[in-house]
Amino acid sequence: MRQSLQLRMGQQLTMTPQLQQAIRLLQLSTLDLQQEIQEALDSNPLLEVDESDSDPETHSSDQEKNGKDDSRDDTQTDNQEVEAISDYEMDSDSALTKETLSDELAMDVTWDEYMSAAPAASSGPMPEDETIYQGETTETLHEYLMWQLELTPFSPTDRGIAVAIVEAIDDNGTLTLSTEDILESLNDGNSGEPIELDEVEAVLKRIQLFDPIGIGARTLQECLCIQLNQFDPNTPWLNETKMILNEHIDLLASRDYRTLMKKTKLKENDLKEVMTLIHTLNPKPASSIIREESEYVIPDVSVKKVKGRWVVELNPDCMPKIRVNDHYAAMSRSVKSSTDSQFIRSHLQEAKWFIKSLESRNETLMKVTNCIVQQQQAFFEHGPEAMRPMVLNDVAEMVEMHESTISRVTTQKYMHTPRGIFELKYFFSSHVSTENGGECSSTAIRALIKKLIAAENTAKPLSDSKIADILAEQGIKVARRTIAKYRESLAIPPSNQRKSLI
Structure with missing residues (x-):
């Protein structure tokens, strides 16, 4: 085998750490981005929050002007850094090397221009009509039932039965075991007098009167009947409602009202009265105790109509306003120790790239959002029925970015509009x-x-x-x-x- 030396020319994309950071920030949601910023502030001593009283710069743009303006400005430099990942995924022939990014870094000497456009977010006061103690008695349905059990006079035997019943109630408030199974579990290993089935049934009836009424029912029919039994006997249509629930619940579930009127010999108006009474019952009584935690959404951009035109603005509460500490930055030229100088210079470069990546994220988000608003003006004017068909590739061609970049920008990013808050993906x-x-x-x-x-x-x-x-x-x-x-x-x-x- 003969050895030879050959010279080949080629191009390839180098993914620098700075570029990877810009891509990661681009796809983060607002809450994740705030956490990322806080971690950067904690780890980099050259980054600080700008707490000056000056008014923050407002990033707003007229979407019609943005759609028509074809001029090239400095913002495209930042967008190209983020766009490079798309070229990397598509195996593009374009090359973005570390030297190119470093040259751009060396040209920038003014730290203040990299300050973020938004001040730190602040929490508002609690609404006056907020129910402070609602749902705060216990953390779970099981604890709430056990709290009532402790307040109820039971004999030692009945207390053991009650505890077994409460433990068999799931989060929906339904008794998951039959009374026979509960009786068998109680008698297993019981050296004393055996428990009778009637005792379990009697304790279950007391549990079912706990708050909320109907808890511990084995079927929907039993749950509704328990609630009806608490009504005043003189309640209109009470007997007819009990009769329908006990004898014709299958017809009621299938909404076969014609057959139901025929078998019960009730007229349509009478059946309406019965249905009205049934609708006052709660088929899921545990829902009043177990509440899902609210999920809060912080919009990244807002859209409003100004002088007849729709204008896009970045949310000023999305992220804190950060900058490079000028005092520490100047120390890199005055310290005598080479180790200290290298430490400051490396963190200074990281701080600048981090702020630059944030600015690039905001620029890209604004550019894509303006394009969406431009294409979906009919939605903002007339509502969802006027929504135009649009796919990611349509926006990608308009803003001259790759489709994968548009996907990152529109994922977990929200827009506040006069018609509500929508994820950017909603408009596609x-x-x-x-x-x-x-x-x-x-x-x-x-x-x-x-x-x-x-x-x-x-x-x-x-x-x-x-x-x-x-x-x-x-x-x-x-x-x-x-x-x-x-x-x-x-x-x-x-x-x-x-x-x-x-």
């Missing part, structure tokens, strides 16, 4: 061809379906086929199975489950 949807050759957004079709169902006659709800026919009359041809898919995505039950007399 597939298209459906219309009869006249145009296109309609799938989001707009969902909004139309929701509007039609909200206005339907509950006694005769619209079927999926009927909704498809109504949309076809408006020039939107959608298959019945597509309507069913969109309806399910909106958590709307089928027509037979939406039928109601009241």
Whole structure:
């Protein structure tokens, strides 16, 4: 085998740590970004929060002007750094080396221009109507029931039975074991007098009267009947309601009101009164005790109409306003120790790159958001029914970035609008061809379906086929199975489950 020496020329992309940091910050949500900033402040002594009283610079831009302006400015330099990851994923021939990034770093000597545009977030006062003690008695349903059990006079035997029953109640408030199973578990290993089934049933009835009423029921029928038993005997339609729950609950569940009226010999108006009484009951009594924790969303940008035009602004409370400490930065030229000088210089470079990455993130977010607002003006004017079909590639071509970059920018980023808070991903949807050759957004079709169902006659709800026919009359041809898919995505039950007399 003969050895030879050959010279080849090629290009490849070098992923520097600074570029990786810019990409990571770009895809972080607001809460994650705040945590990242705090970690950077804790680890880098040259970074500090700017607590000056000067008004923060407002990053706002007119979206129409942004759509028409083709000029090239310094902001594209930052965007190219973030865009490089997209070229890396697509194996582009463009090369971004560490030397190029270092040259850009060396050209910047003014630290103040890298200060973030937003001050530190502040929490507002608690609303006056906030219920401070609501749900604070106990942490879980089990603890709440045990707290009531301790306040209830039980004999030692009955207390043991009550504890076994409470432990068999799940988070939905349903008794997961039969009384026979509870009796068997209590008698196993019991050296004293055996417990009878009647004793377990008697204790269960007392548990079911705990707050909330109906807790510990074995079936939905039993839960509703327990609640009805607490009504005043003179309550109108009480006996008829008990009769329907005890004898015809299957017809009630299937909403077969015609057969129900035939078997109970009740007229339609009478059955409406019964249904009104049933709707006052709570089929899930444990829901009043167990509450899901609220999830809070901090919008990254806000959109408002100023002088007839929609304007995009960064949320000034998204992140603290940080900068490089000038005193420590100047020490790099005055310290005598080479170790100290190298320490300051390395942290100074990291601080500058971190602030530069934050600015790049804000610039990219503003550019993409302005493009979205420009394309979806009809949504802001008329609502979801006017949403235009748009995919990530459409925005990528307009802002001259890669589709993967647009995906990062729009993930877990939220926009505050006069119509509510929406994730940026909400404004992207597939298209459906219309009869006249145009296109309609799938989001707009969902909004139309929701509007039609909200206005339907509950006694005769619209079927999926009927909704498809109504949309076809408006020039939107959608298959019945597509309507069913969109309806399910909106958590709307089928027509037979939406039928109601009241």
